[in-house]
Amino acid sequence: MVTLLTDYTTRTILLGTLILGISCGVLGVFAVLRRQSLVGDLLAHATLPGVALAFLLTESRNPALLMLGAAVTGIAAVSLATWLSKRTPTDLNTCFAVTLTSFFGLGAVLLSIVQKSPTANQAGLDKYLFGQVAGLTQEQVILMTILGSVALVGTIALTPSLKVLTFDPTLARISGLKPERVELIQTGLMILVIALSISSVGVILVSALIVAPAVIARQWTQRLSVMITLSALVGGAGAFAGSILSIQRDNTPTGPMIVVILALGAVTSVLFGTALGVVPRRLRAKKSQSGGAS
Amino acid sequence: MSPLTLVFLIAALAGLTCALAGVFLVLRRIAMLADAISHSVLPGLVAGFLLAGGPSLGPAFVGAVLAGLLTVLAVETLSRSRGIKQDAAIGLVFPTMFALGVLWISASYGNIHLDTDAVLFGDLTLAPFDAWRIGNLNLGPQSIWLLGVAFGLTALFLRILGKELRLATFDPSLAKLSGFNPDLLHFSLMAIVSITSVAAFTAIGAVLAVALLVAPAAIARLYTDSYPQMLKLSAAVGVGSSVLGTALAVLFDVSISGLIATVLGIAFVSASLTAPRRGVLWQAQAQRTTKLNHAIEALVIHLSLHANTSREAEESLLSHLIRELGWTPQWTRDVVEEASRRGLLKENDQRVTLTSAGQQLGRS
Numbered sequence: 001m002v003t004l005l006t007d008y009t010t011r012t013i014l015l016g017t018l019i020l021g022i023s024c025g026v027l028g029v030f031a032v033l034r035r036q037s038l039v040g041d042l043l044a045h046a047t048l049p050g051v052a053l054a055f056l057l058t059e060s061r062n063p064a065l066l067m068l069g070a071a072v073t074g075i076a077a078v079s080l081a082t083w084l085s086k087r088t089p090t091d092l093n094t095c096f097a098v099t100l101t102s103f104f105g106l107g108a109v110l111l112s113i114v115q116k117s118p119t120a121n122q123a124g125l126d127k128y129l130f131g132q133v134a135g136l137t138q139e140q141v142i143l144m145t146i147l148g149s150v151a152l153v154g155t156i157a158l159t160p161s162l163k164v165l166t167f168d169p170t171l172a173r174i175s176g177l178k179p180e181r182v183e184l185i186q187t188g189l190m191i192l193v194i195a196l197s198i199s200s201v202g203v204i205l206v207s208a209l210i211v212a213p214a215v216i217a218r219q220w221t222q223r224l225s226v227m228i229t230l231s232a233l234v235g236g237a238g239a240f241a242g243s244i245l246s247i248q249r250d251n252t253p254t255g256p257m258i259v260v261i262l263a264l265g266a267v268t269s270v271l272f273g274t275a276l277g278v279v280p281r282r283l284r285a286k287k288s289q290s291g292g293a294s
Numbered sequence: 295m296s297p298l299t300l301v302f303l304i305a306a307l308a309g310l311t312c313a314l315a316g317v318f319l320v321l322r323r324i325a326m327l328a329d330a331i332s333h334s335v336l337p338g339l340v341a342g343f344l345l346a347g348g349p350s351l352g353p354a355f356v357g358a359v360l361a362g363l364l365t366v367l368a369v370e371t372l373s374r375s376r377g378i379k380q381d382a383a384i385g386l387v388f389p390t391m392f393a394l395g396v397l398w399i400s401a402s403y404g405n406i407h408l409d410t411d412a413v414l415f416g417d418l419t420l421a422p423f424d425a426w427r428i429g430n431l432n433l434g435p436q437s438i439w440l441l442g443v444a445f446g447l448t449a450l451f452l453r454i455l456g457k458e459l460r461l462a463t464f465d466p467s468l469a470k471l472s473g474f475n476p477d478l479l480h481f482s483l484m485a486i487v488s489i490t491s492v493a494a495f496t497a498i499g500a501v502l503a504v505a506l507l508v509a510p511a512a513i514a515r516l517y518t519d520s521y522p523q524m525l526k527l528s529a530a531v532g533v534g535s536s537v538l539g540t541a542l543a544v545l546f547d548v549s550i551s552g553l554i555a556t557v558l559g560i561a562f563v564s565a566s567l568t569a570p571r572r573g574v575l576w577q578a579q580a581q582r583t584t585k586l587n588h589a590i591e592a593l594v595i596h597l598s599l600h601a602n603t604s605r606e607a608e609e610s611l612l613s614h615l616i617r618e619l620g621w622t623p624q625w626t627r628d629v630v631e632e633a634s635r636r637g638l639l640k641e642n643d644q645r646v647t648l649t650s651a652g653q654q655l656g657r658s
Contacts, residue, residue: 037385038326045501080563087574088566094512097325101505102559108501108552109543116547204333208389211382218377252400256393263390276376 010247012141017200017239017254019148021209023193025235026155028214029228030162030186038096039078039187041207043194045100046077048107048203052114063140063199070195077103078187144196151192158185163224200243202255212262213238219273238262298544300422304437305536305554308494311445312506313532314452315490317525318483320511321463326381327369328507330388331484332491332500334365336395344402351426351436355492362488365391366481418498418540418550437497444493451486452525459483460521502551506532509558516569535561589629591655592619594638597648598656612644 031037047070054069055061081099085092161182164172172179190210197206213235217227242258271278295303319328338361342354365387372383426436433439452459462469462476469476487507494503514527539554546553567574596619600609608614616626630646633639638652648656 032379032382035379035381037379037381041329041385084563084566087577088516088569089572090512090516090566091323091325093323094320094325094508097329097504097508098512098559098562100329101501101508101555102562104501105505105549105552105555105559108549109556112549112552204392205389207385208393211385215378215382215386253396256396256400259389259393260397263386263393266386270372270375270378278375281376 012138012145013247014240014243016141016145016148017243018236019145019152020193020197020200021213021235021237021239021258022232023148023152023155023189023235024197024206024209024239025213025217025231025233026152026159026228027186027190027193028210028212028235029217029224029231030166031190031210032214032218033166037211038207040190040194040210042077042081042096042100043074043187043191044198044203044206045107046103047071047074047195047198048104049073049110050107052107052110055114056110063143067195070198071191073103074191074194075187078191140199144199147192148196151189151196154185154189154192158182158189159228162186167224200239200254201258202253205255205259208259208262209235209239212259212266216262216265216269216273219269219276221275234262234265238265297422300435300438301418301544301550302537302540304422304435304441304497305418305540305550306533307438307441307445308498308503309506309510309532309534309536309554310529311441311448311490312494312503313510313528314445314525315448315486316507316509316511316532317514317521317528318459318463319487319507320515322483325508325512326384327366327484328487328491329504330365330369330384331362331488332495332503332507333388334391334395335359335361335488335492335495335500336392337361337398338364338395338492340395340398351440355440358492359485359488361391362491363481363485366484366488437493440493440496444490447489448486451482455479455482456521498551498554502555505555505558506536509562510535513562513565516565516572531561586629586632589621589625590633590636590638593629593633593646594648594652594656597639597646598653601648601653601656607645610645610647612641612646615646 028040031039050069050071050073051066052069053073054066058065077099081092081095084090084099085095161172161177164175164177165179165182169179194206194210197209201209213231214227216234217230220230221227238261239258242261243254245261246252246254246257269277272280274280316325316328319325335358338358339354340357341361342357345357346353368387369380369383372378372387373380378386422435424436426433426439458469458474459479461472462474462479466476469479490507491500491503494506498506510528510531511524513531514524517527518524535557536554539557540550542557543550543553565573568576570576593615596615597610600606603609609618612626612630615621616623619626621629630639630641633652634641634646637649638655639646639648
């Protein structure tokens with residue numbers, strides 16, 4: 001443990017995942033409150049064709065390029081699903097499911113082409129599915145940390161607008177806030193954070209990193225500001241702990257580790273959370289009942 | 295049968311079975327629940343493997359179906375607790391189940407030959423060689439047996455409970471009054487979806503199973519309101535896209551399941567654009583027609599008001615119309631052309647005059 005924290009690369013990795021966990025935690029609060037929890041899932045799956053395409057076209061594994069590809073197809077998928085659900089009678093749920101699977105399917109097709117090409121150094125692309133922090137290079141980690149910080153600052157700056165938009169749409173309209181613009185920035189930040197998190201958490205599991213901290217925080221508080229802080233802390237702590245455990249055991253993929261830790265936290269919170277948890281509410285109900293009888 | 299024929303057969307059977315089971319997922323707007331189910335069968339498969347001490351059909355199948363049902367139960371329980379909506383519950387439960395599966399596999403490293411890539415994408419090219427053996431008896435590919443059973447169960451389910459399910463979907467309160475339990479129906483539907491996903495995804499992977507469950511039904515929904523027609527259309531789209539996707543994938547030597555999902559996505563977008571009445575292009579056309587009708591009406595009224603007055607000559611000038619009605623020159627052109635096509639007015643020398651049909655319309 002001590003040697004783990006003194007190693008320079010490991011320290012940078014942990015710093016990077018910590019920052020990403022915090023960003024996911026903050027963004028997740030609004031995703032969960034605005035019933036957009038599955039946007040993260042759609043985005044993450046839809047990045048696969050982008051990554052494969054960027055790799056096929058440039059034959060480089062430059063993380064910035066792959067991330068750019070990921071962002072392009074991610075935005076395309078979310079816009080397509082939202083547009084279809086607005087313009088046709090098909091519901092959002094169905095549009096999401098079809099868009100998600102077809103983009104991911106296209107990714108699988110492109111990936112099967114990548115795997116055939118003899119010149120391509122395809123190592124690392126398979127880590128994409130489940131993530132492995134231990135495999136990250138120094139420059140990847142530095143990029144992740146810098147962009148992660150940008151996303152975090154952006155998210156914090158956007159928080160007041162999102163707050164108004166979520167809880168008081170009328171006030172938002174009066175004060176001249178453009179909902180589309182705020183939503184676009186929100187989606188953009190989400191894509192940035194997801195594209196960054198994929199190398200550590202993987203495509204399949206990144207949605208949990210967005211949803212779980214917010215769900216956990218919601219169970220302990222009724223106040224938005226507290227919820228955001230708590231969600232950020234939980235996201236950061238979960239990602240940090242998952243990464244440490246995954247580095248310590250050579251063969252353990254990081255994403256599942258983080259997800260299982262967060263899931264345990266979620267179950268505990270749903271049961272014992274002081275604001276909405278099942279047990280405290282039962283106790284309060286009992287107390288007021290016996291109080292009323294006496 | 296040659297392996298290639300078997301690949302086509304398995305793809306078509308998967309398309310058929312999933313497309314039927316998916317109809318109610320789309321009607322009830324719970325498509326993402328299928329996504330959750332199909333991702334979460336992984337730990338069930340692992341549990342089945344471990345309990346049976348190896349890759350064995352029965353235990354893996356039962357384990358996976360149970361895991362699917364457990365997921366549904368967890369999502370329902372969570373979305374009933376306070377502060378958690380259904381989308382958040384789904385977004386929380388299925389990654390957890392999948393993560394447990396992945397961790398379980400990596401913990402018993404080497405004991406389980408279960409490729410997580412294959413769980414997601416499947417490998418249809420290998421499916422024909424994965425034969426089901428009892429002793430020395432070779433019963434043919436496992437996938438065909440699994441999908442056959444799933445198809446039989448789905449067909450039976452739709453035949454017996456289709457009517458009740460329709461009622462519970464479209465009129466839950468009446469369903470409750472008529473004395474059957476919507477929750478029980480919902481749960482049996484979920485059991486069918488779980489069985490179908492598991493049967494499909496051993497051959498074609500978790501992601502494609504979702505694509506085949508949701509997309510054909512969603513496409514069928516765009517074309518018809520009738521339930522029997524939706525079933526037929528969905529089945530046809532499921533089989534058709536599976537066969538087309540497989541053929542293209544074999545031709546270009548790429549991932550079969552991936553290409554089928556891509557074909558389904560393209561088909562869904564095209565249907566969303568062009569379907570009669572519901573398609574985006576169709577609606578745009580309908581909107582334009584309505585707008586055109588109103589404009590022609592306005593034009594005819596304007597002309598008939600000034601007919602036989604001193605100002606008629608001036609008021610019927612095209613350039614005057616553009617100014618007076620506030621239309622763009624192009625739009626004015628379109629309206630006049632359409633109106634003269636309908637025989638309501640005649641145009642000559644930058645002037646329009648009403649025909650007798652037009653005058654009649656203007657008076658009415």
